[in-house]
Amino acid sequence: MYTPPESTPASPLTVAAIVVAGGAGSRLGGVNKPLLTTPDGVTLLNHALRDLQTVFADQLADIAVVGPTSLNQEVASWPIVLRVQExxxxxxxxxxxxxxxQALAARNATKQTPPDVVVLLAADFVAPRAGLEFLKQALTEHSTAELLVPRDEDGHPQWLLSAVSWPYLAERVAEGAEQSAGQSLRWLLDAPSATFVKMTAHAQNGTRDVDSPADAQRYEIRLPSTQNSTHD
Structure with missing residues (x-):
């Protein structure tokens, strides 16, 4: 009797991440938002890095943190992290x-092992783990998507909790790099290519961000009375 060969499980996708950490924090008086701390004493940036590592574990190869030089000390203990500036x-x-x-491409050129997919993440989410877990599950269901974007309950796309295939991202960046200043992610990534997935209520907890003094009060984040952050 013929016995069909056993199927080989697909290898997990290799993942890199870009953490966007360069906002001006103008509605908070110019604070360096990624360095704000939650009640447990951990900065928002370190929450992002820890949750990326926890959720993607051995799949996660590299992280590019894009923000000012004032973040250097915060990322110094993370060997897989590159700190660059837009x-x-x-x-x-x-x-x-x-x-x-571009920073990930330069590192990949030496290793010759580009990732399969790049996760895009905002640095000012209070607790992004729930959102990242949702994104990881969505990737298993839409593994061939060029661009995977969660939508919240109001239908708004969460561009800074999305996943982009490396070939597609590299292509879009090559085409749009010189015109990218002041542009949105929708412009860069080309929305018609996106696969949108509706977020669960639990996953939306991972997109709570600190954008105003009211947000800081709601999440028990103390704002400094003065801020001497630099953005260079």
């Missing part, structure tokens, strides 16, 4: 993703 500074999320992609 050009010019404070020129928006598209420019940040361009800078992060």
């Amino acid at each position: 050009n010019p500074p404070l020129s928006g999320p598209a420019a940040a993703v361009v800078a992060g992609t």
Whole structure:
């Protein structure tokens, strides 16, 4: 009797991440938002890095943190993290993703092992783990998607909790790098290509961000009375 060969399980996708951490924090008086701390004493940036590592574990190869030099000390203990700056500074999320992609490409050129997919993540989410877990599950169900973007309950796309295939991201960055300053991620990534997935209520907890003094109060994040952050 013929016995069909056993199927070989697909290998897990290899993952890199770009953490966008270069906002001006203007509604918070110019604070360096990634360095704000939650009640457990951990900065928002370190929450992002820890949750990426926890959720993607051995799949995670590299992380590019795009933000000012004032973040250097915060990322110094993370060997897989590159800290880079968008050009010019404070020129928006598209420019940040361009800078992060270029940094990852330079590192991948030496290793010759590009990732399968790049996760894009905001650095000012209070507790991104729930959102990242949702994104990881969505990737298993849409593994061939060029661009995977969660939508919240109001239908708004969460561009900074999305996943992009490496070939597609590299192509888009090559085409749009010179015009990326001041542009949105929708412009850079080309929305018609996206696969949108509706988020669960639990996953939306991972997109709670600190954008105003009311947000800081709600999540028990103390704002400094003065801020001497630099964005260069």
